[in-house]
Amino acid sequence: MGYSDESIVRDTSELTMLLAEHGLVVVPGLIRDSDSFIEFVQQLGSVVTSPFLSEVVTGTGITRLEHSTSEGELRASGGIVFESGWHNDATFLEEPPAISILWCENAPEVGGDTVFCDASFAMTSFSDQFLGFLRTLHGVHSSGGSFSTSGAYGVNQVFGATPRWKDETGLQAVHPAIVTSPFSGDECVYLNPSYTQRLQELTHLESAQILELVFRTLFMDEHLVRLTWHDRMMVIWDNSRIAHRAVNQGVVGTRRMLHCNIRMAA
Numbered sequence: 001m002g003y004s005d006e007s008i009v010r011d012t013s014e015l016t017m018l019l020a021e022h023g024l025v026v027v028p029g030l031i032r033d034s035d036s037f038i039e040f041v042q043q044l045g046s047v048v049t050s051p052f053l054s055e056v057v058t059g060t061g062i063t064r065l066e067h068s069t070s071e072g073e074l075r076a077s078g079g080i081v082f083e084s085g086w087h088n089d090a091t092f093l094e095e096p097p098a099i100s101i102l103w104c105e106n107a108p109e110v111g112g113d114t115v116f117c118d119a120s121f122a123m124t125s126f127s128d129q130f131l132g133f134l135r136t137l138h139g140v141h142s143s144g145g146s147f148s149t150s151g152a153y154g155v156n157q158v159f160g161a162t163p164r165w166k167d168e169t170g171l172q173a174v175h176p177a178i179v180t181s182p183f184s185g186d187e188c189v190y191l192n193p194s195y196t197q198r199l200q201e202l203t204h205l206e207s208a209q210i211l212e213l214v215f216r217t218l219f220m221d222e223h224l225v226r227l228t229w230h231d232r233m234m235v236i237w238d239n240s241r242i243a244h245r246a247v248n249q250g251v252v253g254t255r256r257m258l259h260c261n262i263r264m265a266a
């Protein structure tokens, strides 16, 4: 995890360098308000508009994630919190975002952390033989398991965002199981349990078991960093290399975040 100050606002090449080195950059306190956040993200490249969430300001690609759900409320409602499953952002798109950004407008008093997984570092936990096998495979990614009416956000009561799902099929894209980070040039496992439905070249039974093995290895504690939010903290990460999930047990207070995805030529 890297840290930065105002230099990344003055010079985006500094950000590119930090992303290559660390994959994930924390910028505490620099962005003071939502207007400054909008201004900052717009200089980075073209924003990716969410197919499922409303924008805070039309054309900015920025969405607001907000909830103040206690563990008891969550349990009583049978609900889930948006983005509580592991994922890389929007891998169901043909061209997923290169960069994802969260800015904390209001941190809860307790809880609401985000956990990040370095899928490049995790490569070291697989054997060369197994990685050779993975390099021959492609993941079939779909928004259907999360955003369709029969998906996780369609079936459960959702806290934190209001997805607009449209159909049962969802958006679908096929990507290599291992990709190269546009920032570091290192290989990363590019499969996630929220959107990767199967491995294209395998039978469904083989695919389910190989994916389970991959996810058990990928999300081992050794590959993770857990971040506690503070007001006005911003985190920027390489969306090819870093998977993430929100941890929402025991949240006290309101967690309000602005989120943006960027399609940027590295």
Ligand SMILES: [Fe+2]
Binding pocket: 083, 087, 088, 089, 244
């Ligand atoms: Fe996300």
